[in-house]
Amino acid sequence: MRRSRPFRRLTAAERRVWDAYPSGAWVDLRSGDPGADDPAKGASWGRARTVRAEVIAALMLGANPPEPGQVAGLRLAGAHVPGNLDLSDAALTTKLHLLNCHLPGIVSLTDTTAKGVRFRGCDIYRLRAARCTIDGMLELDDCTIRAGLRLDNAHITGQLRLARTVLHPPDPDGGASESYLENARRPFTDAEKRERGWDQNQWALWAGGLTVDGGAFCRDLRAQGGLRMIGARFNSGLYLQRAVIENEGGHAVYADHLQASSIEFSGGFTAVGTVRLRGARVGGVLSFDKAVLSAPGSERCLHLSHMQVDELILRPTSMSGEVNLGYSRIGVLLDAAGSYPAAVRLNGFTVESLRGGMTLADRLSWLARDPEGYRPHPYEQLATWYRRIGHDQEARAVLLAKQRARRATLGVAGRTGGYVLDVAVGYGHRAWLAGVWFGLLLVAGTVVFTLYPPSQVGLDERRVFHAFPYTLDLLVPVSVFEQRAAWEPVGWTQWLANVLIASGWILATALIAGATRVLRPQAG
Secondary structure (H helix, E strand, O other), X not given: XXXXXXXXXXXXXXXXXHHHHHHOOEEEOOOOOOOOOOHHHHHHOOHHHEOOHHHXXXXXXXXXXXXXXXXXXXXXXXXXXXXXXXXXXXXXXXXXXXXXXXXXXXXXXXXXXXXXXXXXXXXXXXXEOOOOEEOOOEEOOOOEEOOOXXXXXXXXXXXXXXXXXXXXXXXXXXXXXXXXXXXXXXXXXXXXXXXHOOOOOOEEEEOOOOEEOOOEEOOOOEEEOEEEOOOOEEOOOEEOXXXXXXXXXXXXXXXXXXXXXXXXXXXXXXXEEEEEOOOOEEEEEEEXXXXXXXXXXXXXXXXXXXXXXXXXXXXXXXXXXXXXXXXXXXXXXXXXXXXXXXXXXXXXXXXXXXXXXXXXXXXXXXXXXXXXXXXXXXXXXXXXXXXXXXXXXXXXXXXXHHHHHHHOOOOHHHHHHHHHHHXXXXXXXXXXXHHHHHHHHHHXXXXXXXXXXXXXXXXXXXXXXXXXXXXXHHHOOOOXXXXXXXXXOOOOHHHHHHHHHHHHHHHHHHHHHHHOOOOOOOOO
């Protein structure tokens, strides 16, 4: 026998819903006029389309048991649902499906266990589902949620759907004021934010610790506030193509230690505010292909430090603000010369493979953008990669650039010595320069001493002067031909002789240092 209704009076719409619940039949209260059926206008729909939230809650909690041989469920379209729909701490055994409904109160699924919850095209003031467990799908496609969505520590075994959903942060005043509801669809100005007492981070989505097994599909999402997903797990991926997240001066996405099989911030994804994924683990692709990233009011637009990612696609349409890739481990990095802003932090960054066609000059420009100045590790990492793929010449060029960048951090003496080594042998990475300098000095000395021969030191025996071996003996640190002691330059050629002797020692020292790897020409 069907249980009696726990309400003294039900509207005609509520009676239809009550009677349809045991068989799971749809109740459609829509008029068929798209303009009149807009859920944002639901407050004006009147008694004929009103179903109280307490009636829905009573049905979901078992007030009207299912019919034998039928699958019960609440399926309702086009209703105005006043009041708070409180299903907290409940164990729901039937599905809840609302379509194009207006819910001006709070929907609470906190600590709830449910089979599946679907709100499609609804206008909802606030939805709280912290620590809930949904054995199926949580769908909020095409909805407008005006005062924040909470999914912290929730577990969804199916899909999470937020396609084309519009999210706004909670009203800092704590209530559903008319002015707040009227303005919730448009961005707030900085003056309005200050007047309302907002801090820099207003969260439209609060989902720390969320676990989604079946994929989170958030394409075309619009959020006037940040997405906070610290420690969240998306076992089948997170997809935010064409989503627009605005939280100027704060974080558009705050997802430290997030874990996912793949993440798509791509295809026109737009973030106004910092995207932070510090310590994230992505087993597949993390893509920023054709994204638009900016962080007005904040120095950093992309914080990707300490991550582990199989493949990072960093090819945004535009990116303004600092990028931090420090101490991250990337399998494959696909980027482009125009991908990066003026400031890029790469200290501790490691990568297995670089793709994208960036030239050596582009890569060296990339390394030189650290706002804190010279860091040795990025240069060594890039040189290691070039050498691993068989491009030894490029590896030597990177290590030469490393020494030149390091030189700028030294004192006067260090910089002076660095310039000498750079000009002489390219810090050991261009040993052939020593041969060029040696040849030039040998030719110059031979010509000068042929025109201005030195005088013989001892007159007890007759000697014949030859300028070439004499110059060669001056250039070689250890006298080989015994010409240096037998002849003494005269006049200004004494200075030339001293220059040749000093140059010989400098060239020999540089070559020995390079040969013994003091300058590490092959270091990685």
